[in-house]
Amino acid sequence: MWSWVLHRITGVAIFFFLLVHILDTALVRVSPEAYNAVIGTYQTPIMGLGEVALVGAIVFHAFNGLRIILIDFWSKGTRYQKAMFYVVIALWVITMLGFTPRHLINVFSH
Amino acid sequence: MSATLDAPRTPLRPARKKGVNWEKWGWIYMRVSGVVLVVLIFGHLFMNLIVGDGVSAIDFAFVGGKWADPFWQWWDVAMLWLALIHGGNGMRTLVNDYARGPKFRAALKLAILAAVAILILLGTLVVFTFEPCPIGQPADLLPSFCAA
Numbered sequence: 135m136w137s138w139v140l141h142r143i144t145g146v147a148i149f150f151f152l153l154v155h156i157l158d159t160a161l162v163r164v165s166p167e168a169y170n171a172v173i174g175t176y177q178t179p180i181m182g183l184g185e186v187a188l189v190g191a192i193v194f195h196a197f198n199g200l201r202i203i204l205i206d207f208w209s210k211g212t213r214y215q216k217a218m219f220y221v222v223i224a225l226w227v228i229t230m231l232g233f234t235p236r237h238l239i240n241v242f243s244h
Numbered sequence: 245m246s247a248t249l250d251a252p253r254t255p256l257r258p259a260r261k262k263g264v265n266w267e268k269w270g271w272i273y274m275r276v277s278g279v280v281l282v283v284l285i286f287g288h289l290f291m292n293l294i295v296g297d298g299v300s301a302i303d304f305a306f307v308g309g310k311w312a313d314p315f316w317q318w319w320d321v322a323m324l325w326l327a328l329i330h331g332g333n334g335m336r337t338l339v340n341d342y343a344r345g346p347k348f349r350a351a352l353k354l355a356i357l358a359a360v361a362i363l364i365l366l367g368t369l370v371v372f373t374f375e376p377c378p379i380g381q382p383a384d385l386l387p388s389f390c391a392a
Contacts, residue, residue, distance in 0.1 A: 149331035156363045160370045166304035166385035199278045240298030
């Protein structure tokens with residue numbers, strides 16, 4: 135059940151980020167100054183932490199989505215759905231351990 | 245007075261027997277686009293947040309340098325279409341599950357459809373009409389190849 139709840143919550147969060155992200159990127163069509171001014175607000179420490187949360191949501195949604203596909207199409211998918219959820223969590227931890235230090239160094243050393 | 249409860253997962257109306265089964269194609273779309281989006285978005289995050297100085301290197305010149313290559317233009321446009329339709333269909337699922345009242349549900353779905361359609365149009369136009377070296381802009385804000 136928690137995989138299902140988390141899939142919905144992360145999905146909604148990513149959707150609303152996507153709406154904003156397309157609008158901010160569209161500013162390249164306005165002027166270099168306009169784009170740089172807005173993207174500069176993404177490069178602050180608080181937004182840097184927000185990006186960790188965003189990537190965490192995306193990585194969970196991605197891995198759990200692949201798990202859903204395996205449950206649907208793999209003949210043993212339903213039997214191993216719980217084990218696969220623990221694999222999703224493990225892969226999420228590994229991915230975030232790789233991403234977070236690298237990203238925070240980029241955020242805080244510039 | 246007696247109240248009746250529908251059985252769990254009782255459809256609002258019976259499934260259509262004839263014509264295109266849109267719910268089935270939506271279900272298939274979520275899985276097919278999902279697999280492709282894992283590749284596209286992980287690649288996007290790797291190129292923009294991991295390589296080089298990551299997020300701190302993103303500015304107009306960075307975007308201009310990327311979109312000078314048709315490969316990244318098509319990468320980003322594919323991501324735009326697949327992700328917005330995937331997300332819009334996901335939001336439609338949530339409206340179907342949680343929103344009460346036919347008018348409210350219709351309004352929410354119309355809002356989702358409008359947001360998805362407008363942003364697909366806007367994003368596609370931006371990627372393909374983008375000018376990496378706009379005239380009269382300071383050179384230090386532009387990609388280095390503009391000086392050549």
